[in-house]
Amino acid sequence: MTNVPLHPPAGWYPDPAGTVAERFWDGQAWSQSTRDKPTLAEPLFTDPPAYAPSAPGITGYGVPNYGYAQAQPVSGRRVGGFWWRLLGFVIDIFIVNLVSMVITQLTGVTAMTEAAMNRWVQELAFWSETAAGPVPMPDSSYWMGALWGTLIGFALYGAYRVVFLGTMGATVGQLAVGLRTVVIGAEPEAKLGWKPAVIRGLLGSFFWAASLGLINGIFAAFSAKKQTLSDMASGTEVLKVR
Known part of the structure; x- marks a missing residue:
């Protein structure tokens, strides 16, 4: 019996390319759509991810953490007064x-x-x-x-x-x-x-x-x-x- 890896659900995830935005995972591959990262006071964590897809042709392209809440904690950036x-x-x-x-x-x-x-x-x-x-x-x-x-x-x-x-x-x-x-x-x-x-x-x-x-x-x-x-x-x- 062949084990077929479970794809994570479609949704917005932290951009594995390393930018400060989020990128849309369509359930099969990364799309070109990005958006500003939503902010929450507290990150919500669940089970660790079970799948690690890679975008074709991009070395080291990351993983959509569908086991984590999509909104990430607020960055520590502070504008100079x-x-x-x-x-x-x-x-x-x-x-x-x-x-x-x-x-x-x-x-x-x-x-x-x-x-x-x-x-x-x-x-x-x-x-x-x-x-x-x-x-x-x-x-x-x-x-x-x-x-x-x-x-x-x-x-x-x-x-x-x-x-x-x-x-x-x-x-x-x-x-x-x-x-x-x-x-x-x-x-x-x-x-x-x-x-x-x-x-x-x-x-x-x-x-x-x-x-x-x-x-x-x-x-x-x-x-x-x-x-x-x-x-x-x-x-x-x-x-x-x-």
Whole structure:
């Protein structure tokens, strides 16, 4: 007599491919249909599974646990709060400003800007005594120094964010306060990847250099997933991992 293995009933099961979604088992094979995983406060366990089908052509494809309740326990993912993110941002800006100050000093940008500022102050003092002619304005060297300072800050902050996000999934400030940046829906330990790191890193640097950092950050206080504009553009979110 031939023993025929019993197929599990059709239904939604945790995706054996390892994603955070559920995949539909039609009673014979895995389908291409997926859905977001339902959440329950408590998982319900019954008898262990009696059958382990595999999807054709996919090595190590998993088992529909029809002996377990289909809804799984809630994941331990926690979205990073606004104040933790603000603290991490302050730490990052302190680091970047310190390095930027050293670079502008070494390249002569600071000296050029300060000299132009001193000339302007002297011209204003003279004008205040005589009131002759229009109010003096800073000369072109002042604006050139300000432009170079902004460009250096943008490039430095952008490179800093991209490198740390791409390699570690977090900036130094985020690491210090227990935050990590991931693609939306990914687990905290998932690697971010270079494409979202570049988009998020450069956009965040642009908003900061253009003095729009406050507007960008406010979105993290009021959006559903605590996302900034740069998070929304790059498809990322920030999680609290400790």
